[in-house]
Amino acid sequence: MSHGHSHGGGCSCSAERSDAPERGVEYGLYQKIDLEKLQCLNENREGSGRTVFRAWEERGDRTRFVESDDDEELLFNIPFTGNVKLKGIIVIGEDSDAHPSEMRLFKNIPHMSFDDTEREPDQVFNLNIDTTGELEYQTKISRFTNVSYLSIHISKNFGAENTKIFYIGLRGEWTEAHRHEVTICNYEAAANPADHKISQIAPQSHFIS
Template sequence: MSGHGHGHGHGHGHGCGCQAEHEPAERGVEFGLYRRIDLDKLQCLNESLDGHGRLVFKPWEQRRDREKFVESDADEELLFNIPFTGSVKLKGVIISGEDDDSHPSEMRLYKNMPHMSFDDTGREPEQVFRLNRDTTAELEYPTKITRFSNVEHLSIHLSRNFGADSTRVYYIGLRGEYSEAHRHEVTICTYEASANPADHRVETMTPQTHFIS
Protein backbone atom coordinates (compact mmCIF):
# COMPACT_ATOMS: atom_id res chain seq x y z
CA MET A 1 0.00 0.00 0.00
CA SER A 2 2.96 2.29 0.44
CA GLY A 3 3.72 2.16 -3.27
CA HIS A 4 1.82 5.39 -3.87
CA GLY A 5 4.53 7.30 -2.07
CA HIS A 6 6.79 6.70 -5.07
CA GLY A 7 4.49 8.43 -7.52
CA HIS A 8 6.57 11.57 -7.99
CA GLY A 9 7.69 11.69 -11.62
CA HIS A 10 11.28 12.71 -11.99
CA GLY A 11 10.78 13.86 -15.53
CA HIS A 12 14.34 13.10 -16.57
CA GLY A 13 13.36 9.97 -18.46
CA HIS A 14 11.96 11.75 -21.52
CA GLY A 15 13.60 15.14 -21.81
CA CYS A 16 17.37 14.56 -21.64
CA GLY A 17 18.10 12.17 -24.45
CA CYS A 18 20.99 14.47 -25.37
CA GLN A 19 23.34 12.85 -22.86
CA ALA A 20 22.67 9.38 -24.16
CA GLU A 21 23.53 10.52 -27.70
CA HIS A 22 27.06 11.47 -26.60
CA GLU A 23 27.81 8.35 -24.57
CA PRO A 24 31.15 6.70 -25.33
CA ALA A 25 30.81 3.69 -27.60
CA GLU A 26 32.71 1.57 -25.08
CA ARG A 27 29.70 1.50 -22.78
CA GLY A 28 27.75 -0.53 -25.30
CA VAL A 29 30.65 -2.97 -25.56
CA GLU A 30 30.80 -3.35 -21.78
CA PHE A 31 27.10 -4.19 -21.70
CA GLY A 32 27.63 -6.99 -24.22
CA LEU A 33 27.36 -9.84 -21.72
CA TYR A 34 23.95 -10.72 -23.17
CA ARG A 35 25.92 -12.46 -25.96
CA ARG A 36 27.49 -14.71 -23.32
CA ILE A 37 24.16 -15.97 -21.98
CA ASP A 38 23.08 -19.51 -22.83
CA LEU A 39 19.61 -18.36 -23.91
CA ASP A 40 18.36 -21.89 -24.57
CA LYS A 41 18.79 -22.69 -20.89
CA LEU A 42 17.70 -19.33 -19.46
CA GLN A 43 14.67 -19.59 -17.17
CA CYS A 44 12.22 -16.91 -16.11
CA LEU A 45 9.86 -18.02 -13.35
CA ASN A 46 6.38 -16.50 -13.04
CA GLU A 47 6.42 -14.99 -16.54
CA SER A 48 2.93 -14.53 -17.96
CA LEU A 49 3.95 -15.78 -21.42
CA ASP A 50 6.48 -18.57 -21.86
CA GLY A 51 9.79 -17.46 -23.32
CA HIS A 52 9.28 -13.74 -22.84
CA GLY A 53 11.85 -13.51 -20.04
CA ARG A 54 14.72 -14.05 -22.45
CA LEU A 55 13.46 -11.26 -24.73
CA VAL A 56 14.59 -8.52 -22.32
CA PHE A 57 18.27 -9.41 -22.80
CA LYS A 58 18.98 -7.29 -25.86
CA PRO A 59 21.84 -5.52 -27.63
CA TRP A 60 22.76 -2.14 -26.16
CA GLU A 61 21.34 -0.26 -29.14
CA GLN A 62 17.95 -1.94 -28.56
CA ARG A 63 17.73 -1.13 -24.85
CA ARG A 64 14.94 1.40 -25.39
CA ASP A 65 12.86 -0.88 -27.60
CA ARG A 66 9.35 -1.14 -26.09
CA GLU A 67 7.99 -3.96 -28.22
CA LYS A 68 9.62 -6.84 -26.36
CA PHE A 69 9.05 -7.21 -22.63
CA VAL A 70 8.23 -9.67 -19.88
CA GLU A 71 5.36 -9.36 -17.43
CA SER A 72 4.84 -11.32 -14.23
CA ASP A 73 1.87 -13.62 -13.87
CA ALA A 74 0.53 -14.67 -10.45
CA ASP A 75 2.02 -11.77 -8.47
CA GLU A 76 4.67 -9.07 -8.79
CA GLU A 77 7.72 -11.36 -8.52
CA LEU A 78 10.01 -12.43 -11.35
CA LEU A 79 13.01 -14.76 -11.07
CA PHE A 80 15.60 -15.01 -13.85
CA ASN A 81 18.04 -17.95 -13.91
CA ILE A 82 20.82 -16.87 -16.27
CA PRO A 83 23.51 -19.40 -17.26
CA PHE A 84 26.62 -18.06 -18.99
CA THR A 85 28.73 -19.92 -21.52
CA GLY A 86 31.86 -19.17 -19.48
CA SER A 87 32.97 -17.27 -16.40
CA VAL A 88 31.85 -13.68 -15.90
CA LYS A 89 33.05 -10.83 -13.72
CA LEU A 90 29.81 -8.89 -13.23
CA LYS A 91 30.29 -5.16 -12.73
CA GLY A 92 26.87 -3.60 -13.17
CA VAL A 93 23.19 -4.14 -13.96
CA ILE A 94 20.57 -1.97 -15.66
CA ILE A 95 16.83 -2.65 -15.22
CA SER A 96 14.34 -0.75 -17.37
CA GLY A 97 10.58 -0.91 -16.94
CA GLU A 98 7.39 1.09 -17.28
CA ASP A 99 6.94 4.58 -15.84
CA ASP A 100 4.28 3.39 -13.41
CA ASP A 101 3.83 1.14 -10.37
CA SER A 102 4.64 -2.00 -12.40
CA HIS A 103 8.34 -1.03 -12.44
CA PRO A 104 10.39 -3.30 -10.13
CA SER A 105 11.51 -1.60 -6.94
CA GLU A 106 13.88 -4.23 -5.53
CA MET A 107 16.47 -6.48 -7.15
CA ARG A 108 18.26 -9.33 -5.39
CA LEU A 109 21.28 -10.99 -7.00
CA TYR A 110 22.40 -14.58 -6.38
CA LYS A 111 25.54 -16.22 -7.72
CA ASN A 112 26.07 -19.77 -9.00
CA MET A 113 22.72 -21.26 -7.92
CA PRO A 114 21.49 -23.10 -11.03
CA HIS A 115 17.78 -23.92 -11.22
CA MET A 116 16.94 -21.56 -8.38
CA SER A 117 13.25 -21.44 -7.43
CA PHE A 118 11.15 -19.08 -5.35
CA ASP A 119 11.64 -21.50 -2.45
CA ASP A 120 15.34 -20.56 -2.49
CA THR A 121 14.82 -16.79 -2.34
CA GLY A 122 14.91 -16.86 1.46
CA ARG A 123 18.66 -17.36 1.23
CA GLU A 124 20.99 -14.44 1.74
CA PRO A 125 21.65 -12.81 -1.65
CA GLU A 126 25.07 -11.57 -2.74
CA GLN A 127 23.65 -8.06 -3.11
CA VAL A 128 20.31 -6.22 -2.87
CA PHE A 129 19.38 -3.03 -4.71
CA ARG A 130 16.58 -0.54 -4.22
CA LEU A 131 15.53 0.44 -7.72
CA ASN A 132 14.32 3.71 -9.20
CA ARG A 133 11.97 3.95 -12.15
CA ASP A 134 14.02 3.89 -15.34
CA THR A 135 12.26 3.92 -18.70
CA THR A 136 15.29 4.77 -20.83
CA ALA A 137 17.84 2.25 -19.50
CA GLU A 138 20.16 4.91 -18.07
CA LEU A 139 20.54 3.94 -14.41
CA GLU A 140 23.29 1.44 -13.67
CA TYR A 141 23.53 -0.41 -10.36
CA PRO A 142 27.20 -1.26 -9.69
CA THR A 143 27.92 -4.60 -8.07
CA LYS A 144 30.44 -5.47 -5.39
CA ILE A 145 32.89 -6.92 -7.87
CA THR A 146 34.69 -9.08 -5.29
CA ARG A 147 31.44 -11.01 -4.85
CA PHE A 148 30.81 -11.42 -8.57
CA SER A 149 34.25 -12.29 -9.93
CA ASN A 150 33.63 -15.91 -10.95
CA VAL A 151 30.00 -16.06 -12.02
CA GLU A 152 28.92 -18.96 -14.20
CA HIS A 153 25.25 -18.60 -13.30
CA LEU A 154 23.40 -15.47 -12.18
CA SER A 155 19.94 -15.35 -10.63
CA ILE A 156 18.05 -12.04 -10.57
CA HIS A 157 15.07 -11.94 -8.21
CA LEU A 158 12.77 -8.97 -8.74
CA SER A 159 11.02 -9.31 -5.42
CA ARG A 160 8.65 -6.36 -5.52
CA ASN A 161 7.47 -3.37 -7.50
CA PHE A 162 5.99 0.02 -6.66
CA GLY A 163 2.53 -1.36 -5.86
CA ALA A 164 1.01 -2.85 -9.03
CA ASP A 165 -0.41 -6.37 -9.27
CA SER A 166 2.19 -7.36 -11.87
CA THR A 167 5.72 -6.33 -12.82
CA ARG A 168 6.84 -5.37 -16.32
CA VAL A 169 10.46 -5.28 -17.54
CA TYR A 170 11.69 -4.15 -20.95
CA TYR A 171 15.44 -4.45 -20.65
CA ILE A 172 18.07 -6.04 -18.43
CA GLY A 173 21.65 -5.04 -19.19
CA LEU A 174 24.67 -6.80 -17.73
CA ARG A 175 28.08 -5.12 -17.71
CA GLY A 176 31.31 -6.97 -17.07
CA GLU A 177 34.11 -9.14 -18.37
CA TYR A 178 33.96 -12.64 -19.81
CA SER A 179 36.44 -15.51 -19.95
CA GLU A 180 36.08 -18.89 -21.63
CA ALA A 181 34.99 -21.93 -19.65
CA HIS A 182 37.75 -24.34 -18.62
CA ARG A 183 37.74 -27.73 -20.31
CA HIS A 184 38.04 -30.08 -17.35
CA GLU A 185 37.92 -33.26 -19.42
CA VAL A 186 41.44 -32.76 -20.81
CA THR A 187 42.95 -32.84 -17.32
CA ILE A 188 41.99 -36.45 -16.53
CA CYS A 189 45.06 -38.24 -15.19
CA THR A 190 46.06 -41.80 -16.12
CA TYR A 191 47.37 -42.49 -12.65
CA GLU A 192 46.96 -46.28 -13.01
CA ALA A 193 49.85 -46.40 -15.49
CA SER A 194 52.46 -46.23 -12.73
CA ALA A 195 50.70 -48.38 -10.15
CA ASN A 196 52.77 -50.73 -8.00
CA PRO A 197 52.41 -54.33 -9.27
CA ALA A 198 52.15 -55.45 -5.67
CA ASP A 199 48.84 -53.65 -5.44
CA HIS A 200 47.32 -56.05 -7.95
CA ARG A 201 48.33 -59.41 -6.47
CA VAL A 202 44.93 -60.00 -4.91
CA GLU A 203 43.06 -59.48 -8.18
CA THR A 204 43.42 -63.12 -9.23
CA MET A 205 41.70 -64.27 -6.04
CA THR A 206 39.00 -61.62 -5.97
CA PRO A 207 35.86 -62.39 -8.01
CA GLN A 208 34.81 -59.51 -10.25
CA THR A 209 31.12 -60.09 -9.61
CA HIS A 210 29.27 -57.32 -7.83
CA PHE A 211 26.14 -58.19 -5.87
CA ILE A 212 23.34 -55.67 -5.64
CA SER A 213 21.36 -56.11 -2.46
Protein backbone atom coordinates in the same frame (compact mmCIF):
# COMPACT_ATOMS: atom_id res chain seq x y z
CA MET B 1 2.69 8.54 -10.17
CA SER B 2 6.12 10.07 -10.65
CA HIS B 3 9.11 8.71 -8.78
CA GLY B 4 12.12 10.91 -8.27
CA HIS B 5 15.66 9.64 -8.38
CA SER B 6 17.42 9.80 -5.06
CA HIS B 7 20.87 8.59 -4.09
CA GLY B 8 19.89 8.23 -0.46
CA GLY B 9 19.88 4.95 1.40
CA GLY B 10 23.12 3.56 0.07
CA CYS B 11 22.30 3.77 -3.62
CA SER B 12 24.91 1.92 -5.71
CA CYS B 13 23.95 3.35 -9.06
CA SER B 14 25.80 5.56 -11.47
CA ALA B 15 23.87 8.40 -13.10
CA GLU B 16 26.46 8.98 -15.81
CA ARG B 17 24.97 8.33 -19.21
CA SER B 18 26.73 7.83 -22.50
CA ASP B 19 25.42 6.83 -25.91
CA ALA B 20 28.92 6.23 -27.25
CA PRO B 21 29.47 3.01 -29.24
CA GLU B 22 31.71 1.57 -26.54
CA ARG B 23 28.73 1.56 -24.18
CA GLY B 24 27.14 -1.08 -26.39
CA VAL B 25 30.31 -3.16 -26.25
CA GLU B 26 30.35 -2.95 -22.45
CA TYR B 27 26.81 -4.29 -22.33
CA GLY B 28 27.52 -7.19 -24.69
CA LEU B 29 27.21 -9.95 -22.09
CA TYR B 30 23.76 -10.82 -23.43
CA GLN B 31 25.65 -12.58 -26.26
CA LYS B 32 27.22 -14.91 -23.69
CA ILE B 33 23.88 -16.09 -22.26
CA ASP B 34 22.63 -19.56 -23.18
CA LEU B 35 19.20 -18.21 -24.12
CA GLU B 36 17.77 -21.66 -24.87
CA LYS B 37 18.28 -22.62 -21.22
CA LEU B 38 17.34 -19.27 -19.66
CA GLN B 39 14.32 -19.51 -17.38
CA CYS B 40 11.98 -16.78 -16.20
CA LEU B 41 9.58 -17.85 -13.47
CA ASN B 42 6.15 -16.20 -13.13
CA GLU B 43 6.26 -14.61 -16.61
CA ASN B 44 2.74 -14.13 -17.96
CA ARG B 45 3.78 -15.04 -21.52
CA GLU B 46 6.08 -18.00 -22.10
CA GLY B 47 9.48 -17.03 -23.45
CA SER B 48 9.00 -13.30 -22.87
CA GLY B 49 11.66 -13.18 -20.14
CA ARG B 50 14.37 -13.96 -22.69
CA THR B 51 13.51 -10.95 -24.83
CA VAL B 52 14.68 -8.37 -22.28
CA PHE B 53 18.29 -9.53 -22.70
CA ARG B 54 19.32 -7.90 -25.98
CA ALA B 55 21.68 -5.41 -27.57
CA TRP B 56 22.26 -2.05 -25.88
CA GLU B 57 21.12 -0.27 -29.05
CA GLU B 58 17.73 -2.02 -28.76
CA ARG B 59 17.10 -1.09 -25.13
CA GLY B 60 14.38 1.42 -26.10
CA ASP B 61 12.26 -1.17 -27.92
CA ARG B 62 8.89 -1.15 -26.11
CA THR B 63 7.47 -4.04 -28.14
CA ARG B 64 9.57 -6.59 -26.24
CA PHE B 65 9.02 -6.89 -22.50
CA VAL B 66 8.24 -9.32 -19.71
CA GLU B 67 5.37 -8.92 -17.28
CA SER B 68 4.79 -10.92 -14.13
CA ASP B 69 1.74 -13.13 -13.82
CA ASP B 70 0.37 -14.04 -10.38
CA ASP B 71 2.03 -11.27 -8.36
CA GLU B 72 4.83 -8.72 -8.61
CA GLU B 73 7.73 -11.21 -8.46
CA LEU B 74 9.96 -12.40 -11.30
CA LEU B 75 12.89 -14.80 -11.14
CA PHE B 76 15.43 -15.01 -13.96
CA ASN B 77 17.77 -18.03 -14.05
CA ILE B 78 20.57 -17.08 -16.44
CA PRO B 79 23.19 -19.62 -17.57
CA PHE B 80 26.32 -18.23 -19.23
CA THR B 81 28.41 -20.01 -21.85
CA GLY B 82 31.58 -19.40 -19.80
CA ASN B 83 32.71 -17.58 -16.68
CA VAL B 84 31.66 -13.98 -16.10
CA LYS B 85 32.98 -11.19 -13.92
CA LEU B 86 29.80 -9.18 -13.42
CA LYS B 87 30.35 -5.46 -12.89
CA GLY B 88 27.01 -3.73 -13.38
CA ILE B 89 23.31 -4.11 -14.19
CA ILE B 90 20.76 -1.81 -15.80
CA VAL B 91 17.00 -2.36 -15.46
CA ILE B 92 14.57 -0.45 -17.67
CA GLY B 93 10.87 -0.30 -16.83
CA GLU B 94 8.10 2.21 -17.31
CA ASP B 95 7.29 5.30 -15.28
CA SER B 96 4.62 3.62 -13.19
CA ASP B 97 4.17 1.53 -10.07
CA ALA B 98 4.88 -1.56 -12.22
CA HIS B 99 8.60 -0.68 -12.28
CA PRO B 100 10.74 -3.01 -10.10
CA SER B 101 11.81 -1.51 -6.79
CA GLU B 102 14.06 -4.28 -5.44
CA MET B 103 16.49 -6.63 -7.16
CA ARG B 104 18.26 -9.53 -5.42
CA LEU B 105 21.22 -11.33 -7.03
CA PHE B 106 22.33 -14.93 -6.53
CA LYS B 107 25.32 -16.57 -8.21
CA ASN B 108 26.00 -20.15 -9.27
CA ILE B 109 22.73 -21.71 -8.04
CA PRO B 110 21.26 -23.46 -11.11
CA HIS B 111 17.49 -23.67 -11.54
CA MET B 112 16.45 -21.62 -8.54
CA SER B 113 12.81 -21.62 -7.49
CA PHE B 114 10.97 -18.99 -5.46
CA ASP B 115 11.48 -21.20 -2.40
CA ASP B 116 15.24 -20.84 -2.91
CA THR B 117 15.02 -17.05 -2.79
CA GLU B 118 14.54 -17.22 0.98
CA ARG B 119 18.28 -17.76 1.33
CA GLU B 120 20.72 -14.88 1.74
CA PRO B 121 21.38 -13.15 -1.62
CA ASP B 122 24.86 -12.19 -2.76
CA GLN B 123 23.71 -8.59 -3.22
CA VAL B 124 20.50 -6.55 -2.97
CA PHE B 125 19.67 -3.31 -4.78
CA ASN B 126 16.92 -0.78 -4.13
CA LEU B 127 15.92 0.34 -7.62
CA ASN B 128 14.85 3.73 -8.89
CA ILE B 129 12.53 4.42 -11.82
CA ASP B 130 14.59 4.21 -15.02
CA THR B 131 12.89 4.39 -18.42
CA THR B 132 15.96 4.99 -20.63
CA GLY B 133 18.89 3.08 -19.12
CA GLU B 134 20.50 5.97 -17.26
CA LEU B 135 21.18 4.14 -14.01
CA GLU B 136 23.70 1.38 -13.52
CA TYR B 137 23.74 -0.70 -10.35
CA GLN B 138 27.33 -1.67 -9.65
CA THR B 139 28.01 -5.08 -8.15
CA LYS B 140 30.56 -6.01 -5.53
CA ILE B 141 32.97 -7.42 -8.08
CA SER B 142 34.78 -9.58 -5.52
CA ARG B 143 31.54 -11.52 -5.08
CA PHE B 144 30.75 -11.80 -8.77
CA THR B 145 33.89 -13.24 -10.34
CA ASN B 146 33.70 -16.70 -11.91
CA VAL B 147 29.93 -16.52 -12.32
CA SER B 148 28.64 -19.28 -14.56
CA TYR B 149 25.02 -18.95 -13.48
CA LEU B 150 23.23 -15.77 -12.37
CA SER B 151 19.78 -15.54 -10.81
CA ILE B 152 17.98 -12.19 -10.66
CA HIS B 153 15.05 -12.05 -8.26
CA ILE B 154 12.74 -9.08 -8.75
CA SER B 155 11.05 -9.21 -5.36
CA LYS B 156 9.09 -5.94 -5.28
CA ASN B 157 7.75 -3.10 -7.39
CA PHE B 158 6.35 0.30 -6.44
CA GLY B 159 2.87 -1.02 -5.59
CA ALA B 160 1.30 -2.44 -8.76
CA GLU B 161 -0.18 -5.93 -8.93
CA ASN B 162 2.28 -6.91 -11.66
CA THR B 163 5.82 -5.97 -12.63
CA LYS B 164 6.87 -4.94 -16.14
CA ILE B 165 10.47 -4.90 -17.48
CA PHE B 166 11.61 -3.85 -20.95
CA TYR B 167 15.36 -4.38 -20.73
CA ILE B 168 18.05 -5.83 -18.48
CA GLY B 169 21.64 -4.98 -19.36
CA LEU B 170 24.62 -6.85 -17.96
CA ARG B 171 28.12 -5.33 -17.96
CA GLY B 172 31.25 -7.32 -17.27
CA GLU B 173 33.93 -9.61 -18.63
CA TRP B 174 33.54 -13.09 -20.09
CA THR B 175 36.14 -15.84 -20.25
CA GLU B 176 35.88 -19.33 -21.67
CA ALA B 177 35.41 -22.07 -19.11
CA HIS B 178 38.39 -24.42 -18.80
CA ARG B 179 38.35 -28.05 -17.69
CA HIS B 180 41.17 -28.69 -15.22
CA GLU B 181 40.18 -32.23 -14.30
CA VAL B 182 41.97 -33.85 -17.26
CA THR B 183 45.25 -32.11 -16.43
CA ILE B 184 45.08 -33.26 -12.81
CA CYS B 185 44.42 -36.86 -13.85
CA ASN B 186 47.41 -36.83 -16.18
CA TYR B 187 49.71 -35.71 -13.39
CA GLU B 188 48.42 -38.36 -11.04
CA ALA B 189 48.85 -41.10 -13.64
CA ALA B 190 52.46 -40.19 -14.46
CA ALA B 191 55.06 -42.47 -12.88
CA ASN B 192 57.64 -40.91 -10.58
CA PRO B 193 61.09 -42.47 -11.23
CA ALA B 194 62.06 -41.76 -7.61
CA ASP B 195 59.48 -44.31 -6.52
CA HIS B 196 61.07 -47.09 -8.59
CA LYS B 197 64.75 -47.26 -7.58
CA ILE B 198 66.55 -50.52 -8.40
CA SER B 199 68.07 -51.49 -5.07
CA GLN B 200 69.50 -54.79 -6.34
CA ILE B 201 72.43 -53.07 -8.12
CA ALA B 202 74.15 -51.82 -4.97
CA PRO B 203 75.16 -55.22 -3.40
CA GLN B 204 77.06 -56.26 -6.55
CA SER B 205 79.88 -53.82 -5.71
CA HIS B 206 80.75 -55.93 -2.62
CA PHE B 207 81.59 -59.09 -4.60
CA ILE B 208 85.32 -60.03 -4.64
CA SER B 209 86.60 -61.78 -7.72
